[in-house]
Amino acid sequence: MLWKIAWRNLWRNKRRSVIILVSVVVGMVAMMLTDALYTGMIRQVLTNQVSLEVGHIQIHRKGFHDNPSIKLLIERPDEVEAVIRQHPEVLHHARRVLTYGILSSSYNSSGVNIVSVEPEAERQITLISKSIVQGRYLKGEAHEVLIGEGLARKLEVSLGDKVVAMASRLDGSIGSDVFRIVGIYRTFDSEHDKVTMYIPLETAQHMLGLGDAVSEFVLMVKDVRQVDAVRDSLRNQLPPIYETLSYRDVLPLLVYQSEAMAQWMMIYYVIIGIALVFGIVNTMLMAVFERMQEIGVLKAIGMPNRKVLAMILLESTILGLLGTVIGIGVGMLIYWPLSHSGLNLSVFSESLASFGVGAVIYPVMDLRILLSAGVSIPIVALVGAIYPAIKAVRFEPVEAMRYI
Amino acid sequence: MEIIRTEKLEKVYQDNSVPVHALKGIDLSISAGEFTVIAGPSGSGKTTLLNLIGALDKPTAGKVYLEGEDLSAKSKGQLANIRLNKIGFIFQAYNLIPVLTALENIEFTMMLRGIPEKERRRRALALMEELGIAELANKRPTEMSGGQQQRVAVARAIVNDPTIVLADEPTANLDSVTGSRLLDLMERMNREHNITFVFSSHDPKVIERGRRLLWLRDGLIEKEDVRDAAPSEG
Amino acid sequence: MRLLLRMAWRNVWRNKRRSIITIAAVTFAVMLAVVMRGMQLGTYEKNIEQVVRLSSGYLQVQRPGYQENPTLRRSFVYDSTLQRILKSETRINGFSPRIYADALLSKRDNSFGAMLVGIDPENENLVSDFSKRVRRGRFIKPGLRYEVVVGEKLLQNLGVDLGDSVVVLTQGFDGFLRDAFCTIVGVVKTGSSELDRAAVFLPIKAAQDLLGMDGRVSVVAISLYRLSDLEKVKRHLQERLKPLNLKVLTWGEVMPSFKQSIEFDNVGGLLFLAILVVVVAFGILNTMLMAVTERFREFGVVLALGMPQMRLVVLVLYEILMILVIGLAAGNLLGGSVNWYILKHPIYMGKQLEELYSQFGFLPYMWSTLRWQIFLNNSLTILLVALVASAYPLWKVYRLEPLKGIRYT
Structure with a gap:
């Protein structure tokens, strides 16, 4: 019964209630979409790094992550592989040799990250194989190299050209070899493309005198939420000379940024909430004062104070709930097409590319966002009505008349 | 001297999409110095007629002339200007601006006309003295009784030496003693300063004071009475 | 009213x-x-x-095309005309020539990728804070000396210390590989781990000698008294340097992602x-x-x-x-x-x-x-x-x- 009264009271002054609704919806939708955009972006960066290079889990010789020296090798890769195979949660795994070297063409040279891979195994892990813009992916033949567009530009080379790679061998001497460019790739991470080259694993092992050893095992798991559990299990089963890291251990800055951003967003929601409260307090005050006589009558016929309080609070809360429903509706309406087409932020393209994300950002409507927005608005509406409701209960008729 | 003339004045307005013929053809003439009451029952069109004479509204058909000028040919801005300079209004209630004192309320229209501060203060205070309300000068409307508010309204209406003062049921919210005193005041102004007053009222106490009566019924002038006798004290 | x-x-x-x-x-x-x-x-x-005080400087003078493709061939001669023009600009606090090149640093059986930064210590002090970040040892001295100051991380990774000699291997201006022995005289910790992991500072004359770049430099880094003068100085300099086939870039153009x-x-x-x-x-x-x-x-x-x-x-x-x-x-x-x-x-x-x-x-x-x-x-x-x-x-x-x-x- 109280609900019905509250609802009808709301619509006595249509314009006023509509304006509040609109302000709530606008504030809410704007926050939701901005939040979704940022969340999507951070998530994209993380996913991109994972699918570009990092994978879900990495296994190295202990100390390699801090000091990626060619001397820190997994000398018995089969031992590690055996442990990996005992974990059905691991979807794919691949071996890599990672080292730093210099790649030279007849025009120029550049420092490079030499990533030596098992072409077919790597195809399951990273998206390099899908990022070829010229030529082809690695087949596993000797002397083939895949370089990034940025690197090709710097060395002023193109498909088919020969380049020389030089790196430090295991025994300390400088190993080098000639390569032919069989493919050029382009990813969303321009910084990566400027310095990374891919060659077959065996070529590297030969060039650097590694025998069978590798630098790293990179793994993809079936369910990304299990990553930490799988990592721990692997860690326990492997001898202590190895280190096992999840992508979160490898990319702490990104993880931090993602969490920090969620925290900042909470603060932003609160601030917008406070701004809305001001408007609601004023509106509810008006709604109460212009009905003073009516409320007086209600009290006179015996309506207890707490029911009067409840009625006012209810009015505002209903408005808040209505605003939430409409807000979520409108927000989702705008969000769905955007989530498919993405938002083109190419004006920031270079910065985004160096973050490791393309110019097109896909917003992500997390449950956290829906909850934050959906819960905060009715609370804001309720809080805003408290003062006016108290006034309604405690008014003195003489005071009321002065406000006319 | 004729100051108001209407010719076949008609007014139709919409009341919830039902057309109402408030005035069905009024021909009248009002001269300077009159103390006239437009009398009649509720719904007879008194207020509507007053509004048309007062340049507050435009007729649906017919003409209104104020000092020879055709009001229907004027724009809203011109009508406002005419009201400011030539017409005084006294409403039934809510006459005064609540945030201004009595003195400031009286000064208000002079301010709008561009009269400098010192001059308007002088005129306002002098008028308040004359009307016997000088002690209300710094009071706000909420601090005055209904009767006091109406007296201030009278002062405000006449301070600009208007061509005509229109009063719409000015005593309706007052008790009979206060109402009578208000009418005394207006009669005095009419007598001493030759200010033209036109009232609209259905109150017999007001009607009996009028020297000329225009009886309105169903949007037409039913009859007219003119009294030569001087008004008596009520 | x-x-x-x-x-x-x-x-x-x-x-x-x-x-x-x-x-x-x-x-x-x-x-x-x-x-x-x-x-x-x-x-x-x-x-x-x-x-900017640990990297590009407020402004840089470069050969057109260097920013897109920073090779040695896009270097230019650091002549007196250029220096005169820069000196005459009153809003400039200081300017300093630099050479950048990729190199491999090795000590016995260990080698690491590095970035050679050839600088003129005296002028560089007005433009950057590198010399203030020396942790141990000293900063480089001007002249044709094959001494280097390396980043702290690089030192650790390479497993060397003050006083040690390292081999610097790089591709010269003519395209041929060059190497040289250099002595480590100082260690810097700039606070930027990118620099600390790869920077090798050496006197610009030594860099020019090693790379076969007589009188040539990669960039000239410029520092201003006030950051707010940035656009004005850039426009002004650009006009005067155009005939010399040189371009002036702001820090934002040199480091667009930043x-x-x-x-x-x-x-x-x-x-x-x-x-x-x-x-x-x-x-x-x-x-x-x-x-x-x-x-x-x-x-x-x-x-x-x-x-x-x-x-x-x-x-x-x-x-x-x-x-x-x-x-x-x-x-x-x-x-x-x-x-x-x-x-x-x-x-x-x-x-x-x-x-x-x-x-x-x-x-x-x-x-x-x-x-x-x-x-x-x-x-x-x-x-x-x-x-x-x-x-x-x-x-x-x-x-x-x-x-x-x-x-x-």
């Missing part, structure tokens, strides 16, 4: 509670805007200064403030609408008395402006005080962030600034938006007819 203002003022305080709440809302928005923009812009400035990430954060902040201001504007709209409609009868009377319509609109406008001005003043004052406080006591952002930020050379603090543009821009924007929001209530007053007002319920 004065009576009108007096009326407006009294009208504002007719409903004390409502006006105070509205003013509070404006104050809140203004204060937040001032504090937030202060923190953003103040922190950017400090970070920019910090970063600049854009600042822009990105900047835009994010502005976006949020826009949402805030819009929400507050709705509140003002509603409040003013109520304040106006509840006075329609009064307005009707006043119009009947002959008050020109616009005068009435102006009256209500005065009321709105009074509320806004009070809110703006209070908000700016409070916001400015907070900014001033933060300026004196920069906010430390925590150990976790300190470690992470060191990757980019950022400082883990938040500053603020008291630049007048913040106050002016925010105030103008909020004023404008609030006035736009008030347009509807003002329009309703404009369209009010006296009789409609009088009969309003």
Whole structure:
């Protein structure tokens, strides 16, 4: 019964209630979409790094992550592989040799990250194989190299050209070899493309005198939420000379940024909430004062104070709930097409590319966002009505008349 | 001297999409110095007629002339200007601006006309003295009784030496003693300063004071009475 | 006029509670805007200064095309004409020639990728803070000396120490591989782990000798007295250096991703403030609408008395402006005080962030600034938006007819 009264009271002054609704919806939708955009972006960066290079889990010789020296090798890769195979949660795994070297063409040279891979195994892990813009992916033949567009530009080379790679061998001497460019790739991470080259694993092992050893095992798991559990299990089963890291251990800055951003967003929601409260307090005050006589009558016929309080609070809360429903509706309406087409932020393209994300950002409507927005608005509406409701209960008729 | 003339004045307005013929053809003439009451029952069109004479509204058909000028040919801005300079209004209630004192309320229209501060203060205070309300000068409307508010309204209406003062049921919210005193005041102004007053009222106490009566019924002038006798004290 | 203002003022305080709440809302928005923009812009400035003094410098002179493709062949001769032009620019604090080249640094059986940075220590001191970050040993001395100062991480990774000799292997100007023995005379910790992991500073003469680049340099780094002179100096220099086939770039053009990430954060902040201001504007709209409609009868009377319509609109406008001005003043004052406080006591952002930020050379603090543009821009924007929001209530007053007002319920 109280609900019905509250609802009808709301619509006595249509314009006023509509304006509040609109302000709530606008504030809410704007926050939701901005939040979704940022969340999507951070998530994209993380996913991109994972699918570009990092994978879900990495296994190295202990100390390699801090000091990626060619001397820190997994000398018995089969031992590690055996442990990996005992974990059905691991979807794919691949071996890599990672080292730093210099790649030279007849025009120029550049420092490079030499990533030596098992072409077919790597195809399951990273998206390099899908990022070829010229030529082809690695087949596993000797002397083939895949370089990034940025690197090709710097060395002023193109498909088919020969380049020389030089790196430090295991025994300390400088190993080098000639390569032919069989493919050029382009990813969303321009910084990566400027310095990374891919060659077959065996070529590297030969060039650097590694025998069978590798630098790293990179793994993809079936369910990304299990990553930490799988990592721990692997860690326990492997001898202590190895280190096992999840992508979160490898990319702490990104993880931090993602969490920090969620925290900042909470603060932003609160601030917008406070701004809305001001408007609601004023509106509810008006709604109460212009009905003073009516409320007086209600009290006179015996309506207890707490029911009067409840009625006012209810009015505002209903408005808040209505605003939430409409807000979520409108927000989702705008969000769905955007989530498919993405938002083109190419004006920031270079910065985004160096973050490791393309110019097109896909917003992500997390449950956290829906909850934050959906819960905060009715609370804001309720809080805003408290003062006016108290006034309604405690008014003195003489005071009321002065406000006319 | 004729100051108001209407010719076949008609007014139709919409009341919830039902057309109402408030005035069905009024021909009248009002001269300077009159103390006239437009009398009649509720719904007879008194207020509507007053509004048309007062340049507050435009007729649906017919003409209104104020000092020879055709009001229907004027724009809203011109009508406002005419009201400011030539017409005084006294409403039934809510006459005064609540945030201004009595003195400031009286000064208000002079301010709008561009009269400098010192001059308007002088005129306002002098008028308040004359009307016997000088002690209300710094009071706000909420601090005055209904009767006091109406007296201030009278002062405000006449301070600009208007061509005509229109009063719409000015005593309706007052008790009979206060109402009578208000009418005394207006009669005095009419007598001493030759200010033209036109009232609209259905109150017999007001009607009996009028020297000329225009009886309105169903949007037409039913009859007219003119009294030569001087008004008596009520 | 004065009576009108007096009326407006009294009208504002007719409903004390409502006006105070509205003013509070404006104050809140203004204060937040001032504090937030202060923190953003103040922190950017400090970070920019910090970063450019450890990397590009405020401006750089380069051969056209070098930025896209930084090869040795896009170097240029550092001649007296160029130096004269740079010296004559009064807003320049200092300038310093540099050579950049990729190299491999090895010691016995260990080698690591490195970046050779050939610099002139004396001039470099005016432009950058490299020499101030020497942890052990000393900085390089000018002249044709094959001595190097390396980043701390690089030293550790290579497993060498002060006094050791290392081999520097690189591709020279002519395309052939060159190598040289260099002695490590110092270790730097710049705070940027990128630099600390790869930088090898050596005297520019030695670099030129090693790379076969007689008199040539990759870039000339420039430092200014004031960051705000950036665009002016760039334009000025660009004109004079064009005939020499040289280009002048700002730090933002040399490090576009850094600049854009600042822009990105900047835009994010502005976006949020826009949402805030819009929400507050709705509140003002509603409040003013109520304040106006509840006075329609009064307005009707006043119009009947002959008050020109616009005068009435102006009256209500005065009321709105009074509320806004009070809110703006209070908000700016409070916001400015907070900014001033933060300026004196920069906010430390925590150990976790300190470690992470060191990757980019950022400082883990938040500053603020008291630049007048913040106050002016925010105030103008909020004023404008609030006035736009008030347009509807003002329009309703404009369209009010006296009789409609009088009969309003």
